[in-house]
Amino acid sequence: MSYQLHPLIDNGISKGDSNKSGGKLYCKCSGSGHVEVTLGSNVAFNHACGCSKCWKPDNALFSVVGVVPVDKVSVTANENKLQVVDKSAVILRHACKDCGVHMYGRIEQDHPFKGLDFVHAELGDEKGWQEPQFAAFVSSIIETGVDPEKMDDVRSKLQGAGLTTYDCLSPALMDMIATAAAKKAGTFKAK
Numbered sequence: 044m045s046y047q048l049h050p051l052i053d054n055g056i057s058k059g060d061s062n063k064s065g066g067k068l069y070c071k072c073s074g075s076g077h078v079e080v081t082l083g084s085n086v087a088f089n090h091a092c093g094c095s096k097c098w099k100p101d102n103a104l105f106s107v108v109g110v111v112p113v114d115k116v117s118v119t120a121n122e123n124k125l126q127v128v129d130k131s132a133v134i135l136r137h138a139c140k141d142c143g144v145h146m147y148g149r150i151e152q153d154h155p156f157k158g159l160d161f162v163h164a165e166l167g168d169e170k171g172w173q174e175p176q177f178a179a180f181v182s183s184i185i186e187t188g189v190d191p192e193k194m195d196d197v198r199s200k201l202q203g204a205g206l207t208t209y210d211c212l213s214p215a216l217m218d219m220i221a222t223a224a225a226k227k228a229g230t231f232k233a234k
């Protein structure tokens with residue numbers, strides 16, 4: 044193919060290990076200068092994201108990002124190298140000042156996903172992280188410069204890799220957001 048979706052997707056997705064209970068993530072700085080984040084659980088809702096805000100490896104059109112409870116995330120080396128990319132975003136993405144890799148994204152404001160941190164498990168040198176489950180914000184890759192005429196091809200490649208494509212989040216995640224909104228609005232109907 045003339046473009047890369049993501050290294051974890053282009054060559055066929057490998058299943059994760061359901062017993063995996065965490066591991067370490069490293070930024071791309073070499074030697075002892077890397078930022079290290081230790082996760083105390085596997086990622087959940089791991090997915091490809093085409094939005095312009097999520098960190099992507101070189102030449103990839105998509106990010107792969109999943110969530111971990113905030114209390115399972117700790118920065119275990121070189122935390123002083125982290126800075127927030129965009130303080131006005133919902134997800135405060137903490138990136139390495141030197142290599143630019145996003146080590147974790149945290150939500151501080153009131154939001155249905157508050158309490159979950161967004162991480163890129165591919166930054167770990169260990170295998171077994173949950174494999175990508177779906178592709179989100181697919182149309183957003185146009186905003187990063189992809190020719191709109193390539194979209195059918197991109198979607199069929201994602202689907203061929205086993206990823207259902209969405210132009211926002213998956214139905215399960217959109218339902219969680221709408222449920223929180225309904226509770227706020229007073230329109231929520233419990234079963």
Ligand SMILES: N[C@@H](CCC(=O)N[C@@H](CS)C(=O)NCC(=O)O)C(=O)O
Pocket residue numbers: 092093094095096097132133134135180183184186
């Ligand atoms: N089309 C926009 C979509 C951005 C967007 O909404 N990203 C989603 C998926 S990561 C989100 O939840 N963003 C919240 C945030 O970035 O704070 C873009 O590509 O920049």
Ligand SMILES: [Zn+2]
Pocket residue numbers: 070071072077078139140141142143144
């Ligand atoms: Zn770095």
Ligand SMILES: [Zn+2]
Pocket residue numbers: 092093094095096097106180
């Ligand atoms: Zn994103």
